[in-house]
Amino acid sequence: MDIKRAKKEIKDSIEAYLAKDEFGDYMIPQIRQRPILLMGPPGIGKTQVMEQVAKECKVALVAYTITHHTRQSAVGLPFIEKKVYSGKEYSVTEYTMSEIIASIYDKMEETGLKEGILFIDEINCVSETLAPTMLQFLQCKMFGNQKIPEGWIIVAAGNPPEYNKSVRDFDVVTLDRIKKIDVDVNYDVWKEYAYQADIHPAILAYLEIRRDYFYRMETTVDGRVFATARGWEDLSQLLKTYEKLGKKADREVVHQYIQHWKIAKDFANYLELYRKYKKDYGLERIIEGVYTKDTLERLQYAAFDERLSVVNMLIGRLGTCFKDYFLKDRFVTILYEYLKLLRSNLQIDLVVCEARDKYEKLRKEEQMTKQEDHVRKQVLDTMESYEQLTKEEHLDGEAAFERVKELFGNEVAGREELTEHTLAALEHAFEFMEDAFGDSQEMVSFVTELNTNYYSIQFLKENDCDKYYQYNKKLLFDKQQEEILSEMDEIEQDLNTVIK
Helix, strand or coil: CCHHHHHHHHHHHHHHHCCECCCCCECCCHHHCCCEEEECCCCCCHHHHHHHHHHHHCCEEEEEEHHHCCHHHHHCCEEEEEEEECCEEEEEEEECCCHHHHHHHHHHHHHCCCCEEEEEECHHHCCCCCHHHHHHHHHHCEECCEECCCCEEEEEEECCHHHCCCCCCCCHHHHCCCEEEECCCCHHHHHHHHHHCCCCHHHHHHHHHCHHHCCEEEEECCEEEEECHHHHHHHHHHHHHHHHHCCCCCHHHHHCCCCCHHHHHHHHHHHHHHHHHHHHCCHHHHCCCCCCHHHHHHHHCCCHHHHHHHHHHHHHHHHHHHHHHHHHHHHHHHHHHHHHHHHHHCCHHHHHHHHHHHHHHHHHCCCCCHHHHHHHHHHHHHHHHHHHHHHHCCCCHHHHHHHHHHHHHHHHHHHHHHHHHHHHHHHHHHHHHHHHHCCCHHHHHHHHHHCCCHHHHHHHHHCCCHHHHHHHHHHHHHHHHHHHHHHHHHHHHHHHHHHC
């Protein structure tokens, strides 16, 4: 299955394992809570999925790469304890608490969360000395003589043997005690995540043309060469930072992340073309509704790759507009909740304390994404500025609320202005697409990407765009027609089989 379906399976399992009956006991007792084993190629996002699941399930997360551990750190150090049996004293070897188990208790203290996920990566790549410990861990949920605390779910990840020479096979006894999920590479699923993760539009535009270069793992005379989802995401962060610093990434820089020389060179060449297309076609002016006949004529004679690149550049630029709207809307929505609280008690100092406590609680519990953290910090800063202003103007009670309400109105107006700007940009983009490509494959690609991008989906849920609905309706009709024809072909084949 793909990583998106695997995430759902893990999330469903954790919710089931943590479900309690009317007596407060876990409906599935700990002994029946099978550890989840996630098997798949390296660099496809297994660790990131666990971070997302932990936040969505509102539980803590302790993550380890087990190959970094020795038997002593996993099991604990031996020490001699004196014990009396049948009236006689004996020296007995015991073990200190495992570093991993101790980390769980530390996490519970830090976050205040009593339930969580213990994620162990590369579990099938351990050394010979640690292998029996890992089998005991999966079978008995123990490290040495220390049990995993109740309410903590074990999720482990490993790589298939074709990707790692150090891989060890699990025996049937172990496999019969775990819940195994095999994960495959899927570009379309990763692309959905990539839009939300704000992957550089040049990478998305390139991979849309070179989908077979998204994930490669090959053995050559010079050793292993590869391109992975992790490599593309890390490269994306570098490209965005380089652009702010006025630097350019050449093929040597790209190869530091995409360690497949052919793909690295190809992408570096495309990156130069991407910058050229962006300048030549005047991307910023297109979303303002300004473009020339020369631009349209040039696209008519351009190669398909170039035409598709322009479409994806346009999607990338619109994506920035959609994301800005999403963040502004989230900011105004949270701020409005505190405004309602202020209306009920008319004490701004208490409301600011509430906002501060909420922000600190979420940070402590590690329940926020970086993006959510920034939005909530902005809300807190805004509430504190409101408090400071009402103090300077010697306002309190109803008068303070009316002043804050007035200031909040400016934020709402700003959101409306941003909404209109984003809607205008989208309509201008559709006008350009119609003039440049008409009702073509490029238009299908454009609408499909709007239906894939997380932020565009959120925007279009709240705001009407006639052109979008027009083309999306046609796209859905075409898909239904394809599905019907496909089903008819299958029925015909079945009939022919029966007849024969």
